[in-house]
Amino acid sequence: MKTTDQTDHKRRDFLKTGVAASAVTLAPGIVMHTAEAAPRDKAVDSSVRWGMLIDSSKCASGCDSCVQACNDENGLEAYSMPEGADPEKWDQQRPKWIRSVTLKDNLSGRISNLPLMCQHCENPPCADVCPTGASFRRADGVVMVDRHICIGCRYCMMACPYKARSFIHENVDIKPELAPRGKGCVESCNFCVHRLDDGQTTTACQDACPENAIIFGDLNDPNSEVSKALAEYPSVQIRADLRLNTGVRYSGI
Amino acid sequence: MSKSIEQKSVKFAVLFALLVSLLMISTAHAGKNWRAEGNSKASEMAQTGGMCVRDTADMRRNHMDLIQHDRDVTVHQGIRALDGSLKGCVNCHANKQESGEYVPVTAMSGPGGSQFCASCHVYTSVSLDCFQCHSTVPTE
Ligand code: SF4
Ligand code: SF4
Numbered sequence: 167m168k169t170t171d172q173t174d175h176k177r178r179d180f181l182k183t184g185v186a187a188s189a190v191t192l193a194p195g196i197v198m199h200t201a202e203a204a205p206r207d208k209a210v211d212s213s214v215r216w217g218m219l220i221d222s223s224k225c226a227s228g229c230d231s232c233v234q235a236c237n238d239e240n241g242l243e244a245y246s247m248p249e250g251a252d253p254e255k256w257d258q259q260r261p262k263w264i265r266s267v268t269l270k271d272n273l274s275g276r277i278s279n280l281p282l283m284c285q286h287c288e289n290p291p292c293a294d295v296c297p298t299g300a301s302f303r304r305a306d307g308v309v310m311v312d313r314h315i316c317i318g319c320r321y322c323m324m325a326c327p328y329k330a331r332s333f334i335h336e337n338v339d340i341k342p343e344l345a346p347r348g349k350g351c352v353e354s355c356n357f358c359v360h361r362l363d364d365g366q367t368t369t370a371c372q373d374a375c376p377e378n379a380i381i382f383g384d385l386n387d388p389n390s391e392v393s394k395a396l397a398e399y400p401s402v403q404i405r406a407d408l409r410l411n412t413g414v415r416y417s418g419i
Numbered sequence: 420m421s422k423s424i425e426q427k428s429v430k431f432a433v434l435f436a437l438l439v440s441l442l443m444i445s446t447a448h449a450g451k452n453w454r455a456e457g458n459s460k461a462s463e464m465a466q467t468g469g470m471c472v473r474d475t476a477d478m479r480r481n482h483m484d485l486i487q488h489d490r491d492v493t494v495h496q497g498i499r500a501l502d503g504s505l506k507g508c509v510n511c512h513a514n515k516q517e518s519g520e521y522v523p524v525t526a527m528s529g530p531g532g533s534q535f536c537a538s539c540h541v542y543t544s545v546s547l548d549c550f551q552c553h554s555t556v557p558t559e
Contacts, residue, residue, distance in 0.1 A: 204500070205499035205500040206497050206498055206499050206500060207498060207499075207500035208498065209492075209496035209497065209498060210496055210497040302495070304495065304496075304497065305496075306497070310494075312494045312495065313552055314490055314491075314494065337551075340554075341550070341552055341553055341554045341555075342554070342558070343506060343557075346552040346553045346554070347552055348551040348552035349551065350551075351552075359497070362497070363493075363497045363498075363499045364499065
C-alpha cells in the first residue's frame with residue numbers, strides 16, 4: 167500500500183523560490199523580516215512563540231470590537247438556532263472564542279473589562295486531558311484543536327480554567343474557507359492561525375481594536391513590539407497560580 | 420392460487436426493473452467523462468491538455484492519501500504551500516450554474532450531471548465527511 171508521505175519536489179522547489187525573498191539582511195546579525203504574505207512552506211518551530219499583551223485599562227466598557235472581529239474572521243455567527251430549541255440555552259452555548267469579561271475588585275470596587283480568549287498555555291490542560299491528541303500545542307505556541315481527530319467528548323472544555331472552548335452543537339450555515347468548522351467538534355481561539363500561516367503577523371482582534379489595547383507578536387523575539395511592551399509595563403497572567411505560563415498576558419487589571 | 424402467481428410476477432417485475440436500473444447506472448457511470456461535461460477550471464484545463472497535480476488514474480486511486488497527508492502537515496506544522504489541498508480540489512473542480520453561482524461539488528445535479536465528488540462517492544457509497552466542515556464551493 168502506498169504511504170501518505172509523498173511530495174512533489176519539483177513543485178516544492180518552485181514554490182520555495184517564489185517566497186524566498188522575504189528576509190533582507192541589513193547588516194551582519196540584523197535581519198529585517200518583511201511582512202510579505204506568502205503561504206508557509208516550512209514546519210513551524212519553537213524559535214517563535216506567539217503571544218499577546220492586552221491592556222485592559224484601554225478596554226472601554228461595552229466595547230466588543232474584538233469579539234465582533236473574531237466572529238467575522240472565523241464565521242462564528244453563521245449558526246442558527248434549530249426550531250424548538252430553548253433560546254436561553256442556545257444563547258449560553260453559542261460558540262465564543264473571545265468572551266468580554268467584567269472584573270470587580272470587591273475591596274476597592276474598581277471595575278475592569280477585558281477580552282478573555284484561549285490563553286495559549288505553555289502547559290495546556292486541554293491538551294493534557296484530550297484522549298485523542300486532537301487538542302495540541304503547536305511548536306510555535308498556538309494551542310488548537312485538530313478537528314479531523316476531535317471526537318467531541320468535551321473533556322478539554324472541562325479542563326480549561328478559562329472557559330475558552332466552545333462545542334458546536336448544530337450544523338453551521340456557512341463553512342468558512344479559511345477556518346473550516348462543523349458540528350460535533352470543540353473549537354477555540356487559534357491566534358488566527360490561517361493568517362500566521364499565510365505570513366501575516368496580526369490577529370483580527372488586534373486589527374479591530376480602536377484603542378490598540380492588544381499587542382500581538384513573538385514572545386521569543388526581544389525586539390518584537392509585544393516583548394518590548396512586556397518588558398516596559400507590569401503585566402499579569404490570569405490565574406498565574408496554575409503555572410500554565412500563558413501566552414496571553416494582561417496589564418491594567 | 421391465482422393470487423400467489425400474481426404476487427410472484429409482481430416480485431419478478433420489481434427485481435427485473437432493479438436489475439435493469441442497476442445496469443443502467445453502472446454503464447452510465449463507467450462512460451462518464453466528468454471533466455469534459457462540466458465548465459469548471461479543471462474541465463477547461465482538460466480541453467487544453469492540462470493536468471491535475473497527479474495524473475488522473477493516480478488521483479482516482481490515491482487522492483485520499485494525498486488529502487490526509489496534507490491535512491496533517493497543514494494543521495500540525497502550519498505548512499500551507501502544498502500541491503495538494505482540499506481547497507485546491509474544490510476551486511478547480513466546481514462547476515458554475517448559468518447564473519454564475521457555483522454548484523457544490525457534492526451536488527447530485529448541475530452542469531454535466533452529478534458533480535465532481537458526488538459522481539463517484541455516491542456511486543461507491545463512500546460517505547464524504549470532508550464537507551461537514553469544509554466548503555463545497557470556492558469562496559474566493
Ligand atoms: S486557555 Fe484553555 S483552551 Fe487555551 S491552552 Fe489553556 S487550557 Fe487550553
Ligand atoms: S472534545 Fe475533542 S479536543 Fe476536546 S478533549 Fe475531546 S477529543 Fe480532545
